[in-house]
Amino acid sequence: MKKSVFDIIIVGGGPAGMFAALGADHATKIVPNSRKLKVKLLEQNARFGKKILISGGGKCNITHRGEVQDLLTKGFLNQSHARFLRPAFYEFTNQDVLSLLNKFGVSTYHRTDGCVFPTSNRSNDVLQAFEQALQETQCSLEFSQKITGVKHYEGLFTLQTQTDQFISRTLILSTGGISYPQTGSTGDGLKFAKHLGHNIQTPTAALSSIFLSPVPKQAQVGLSCRYVSLLAQQGEKTVSRTGDLLFSHKGVTGPAALSLSTDIGLLDPYASVIELYVDFFPAIHREALDAEICHQALKSPHLQIKSLLKTFSYIYAQGQTREPVYPQRLVDHILKQSKIEPKKPLNQLTKSDRHQLINALKLFRLGKVKSLPLEQGEISAGGVRLNEVNPKTMASRILNGLYLCGELLDYAGEIGGYNLQAAYSTGWLAGKSAVKFLSEK
Ligand SMILES: Cc1cc2nc3c(=O)[nH]c(=O)nc-3n(C[C@H](O)[C@H](O)[C@H](O)COP(=O)(O)OP(=O)(O)OC[C@H]3O[C@@H](n4cnc5c(N)ncnc54)[C@H](O)[C@@H]3O)c2cc1C
Structure with missing residues (x-):
């Protein structure tokens, strides 16, 4: 069995692991006595970042535009998650990831809702830029290496694969959550973290x-x-x-x-x-809706209820494009729930009809x-408990020399590029902190 020794080993080459390697490499250039540290990134797949490739429907919603504090507030509705992520988000910001992409020739645009994408709309361009950035580091990159076990003994971590053994002074776990297991996120890291003494919040969709x-x-x-x-x-x-x-x-x-x-x-x-x-119509109160139905009944007494519902879909359209709220084909289903005959003219609607109609519009039962x-979620919630990880360093509070980052941790962001940003930021901070830890030893 081949044995090799490193200062920092990162397990999992998703965005968190890749940025842990980039963060560590950056730190070795600025932290005294760290230039010679040996860093290794191990990934079980034949390529890094499989989830990046499928992210944003293949376009990759890279991050979100705006001030860091806004990203935390909008992207992480659970305040304890936002609080935990705050130091990492300030350490490596949304602007930082865009500058890195720009350096490797990837330009980006943002939609009106703030989501940022590559101009090419191709996630592969984003991943390639990250891969290029990694190639420029001193970090040793290794693929098709599935870690099957992790042990900690006398201050050293021993990692086992089918064929090799790796020994390291510090370990960064960045193995992701458990959604889309076909991308490699099978929850191995959760088992390793548990084995090393951490408590795991059971993953949920x-x-x-x-x-x-x-x-x-x-x-x-x-x-x-x-x-x-x-x-x-x-x-x-x-x-x-x-x-x-x-x-x-x-x-x-x-x-x-x-x-x-x-x-x-x-x-x-x-x-x-x-x-x-x-x-x-979440923005319209029941009373306002009732008043509008009565108003329309006075204006067009012979209009059929079915036609009114089609009109409503446009009247109450929201957003810049003002697309109809529901397609015409849904009108029959709404009327069926309201139990009103579709051809009934507005001047024959009773108070009880209006009540039922408003119920069907404001409380349409789906089942x-x-x-x-x-396994089909964009992310999984749950993971390594946040109170067991130092948010300023991503260091384990349970075991010296262990760092945890990315979706492996018990945070869950909204849609909008926040989860990838959390992976880059926590990864970068973990990598940098591991270097500092070793340089101070
Ligand atoms: C369909 C889909 C679309 C998404 N779209 C977006 C989007 O547009 N924007 C956004 O912000 N977020 C998006 N996300 C979420 C985002 O991709 C994840 O939150 C992010 O990838 C998490 O990064 P990570 O590095 O922590 O984990 P992962 O990306 O899951 O990476 C973990 C890595 O660890 C490796 N690994 C695991 N176990 C082992 C082991 N034992 N040995 C070696 N390697 C191992 C895995 O193979 C994998 O490469 C999407 C997710 C999905 C599934």
């Missing part, structure tokens, strides 16, 4: 589609809604998120569903059923939440 029972009707599959509010109710508890929504074969997806899945993941699935509803496919 986040930013995933929501599977429903019953599944959407065939005629609804593929329909999308704009700026609606999706609401989950379990007994007294309700959680809701606003955004676009898409009906799929098994349930719902799109930004509103993905964001809400993180909140649903925190509910107790065994407590009682979780019902899912849509509010098509029961059947499951959240954890």
Whole structure:
């Protein structure tokens, strides 16, 4: 069995691991007595960053535009996550990653919502730039090396693969979460961290589609809604998120569903059923909607209710493009829930009809939440408990010389480039801190 010895070993070459290597390399150039440190990055796949390739639907939403504090506030609604990530986000900012990409020829643009993408809209360009940056470091890069076990004995870490053994003075774990396991994020690092003494918050689905029972009707599959509010109710508890929504074969997806899945993941699935509803007009109060129906009935008494609902979809359209809230094909389904005959003229609507109609528009029942496919989430929530990691260094508070970064940690960001930024920032800080730790020994 081949044995080799290093000062820093990074396990997992996703964005967190790649930036841990870049952060360490940067630190060796500025921290006294660290120039000769031997750093190794080990990845089980044949290439780094498989998740970057599939990110943002193949376009890669690299990061989010704006001040660091805004990124933390908008990207991490759980304040303890935002607080934990704060030092890392200031240490390596969204501007820093864009400057790095720019240095390697990747220009970027941002959408009106602040999401930043490569101008080419190709995630491969982003990954290639990161790979080029890594090639310029002193770090030794090794692929197709799956770490199968980690031990700590007398101040040294021993890492085992099928064929080799690696020994290191410090260890950075950056093995990711457990969603999309086919990309390599299979949760190995969680087992290693546990073995080394850490407590793990059980992973739950986040930013995933929501599977429903019953599944959407065939005629609804593929329909999308704009700026609606999706609401989950379990007994007294309700959680809701606003955004676009898409009906799929098994349930719902799109930004509103993905964001809400993180909140649903925190509910107790065994407590009682979780019902899912849509509010098509979250910005309009029931009274205002009722007044508008009455107003339209005075203006066009013979207009059929079906036509009014088509008009409503445009009247209440939000956003710059003002696309209709729901497609026309959904009108029949809304009317079916309201139990109103589609051809009924407005002047024949009773108070009770209006009440039922408003219910169908503001509390359109989708069905029961059947499951959240954890493995299909953009991220997984849960991971190494944040109170066991020093946010200023990413060092373990349990074991000296151990560092943890990226999605392996128990934080979960929103959609919008925040999760990749968290991986770069925590990775960079972990790499830099490991170098400082060794230089001070
Ligand atoms: C479909 C999809 C789309 C997404 N789109 C976006 C987006 O546009 N913007 C955004 O901000 N976020 C996006 N995300 C989330 C983002 O990709 C992740 O949060 C991020 O990749 C996490 O980085 P990481 O380095 O911590 O972990 P990962 O990217 O999961 O990397 C972990 C690495 O560790 C390696 N590894 C694991 N175990 C071992 C082992 N035993 N030995 C050796 N190597 C090992 C894995 O092979 C993998 O390469 C998306 C995620 C998915 C699934």
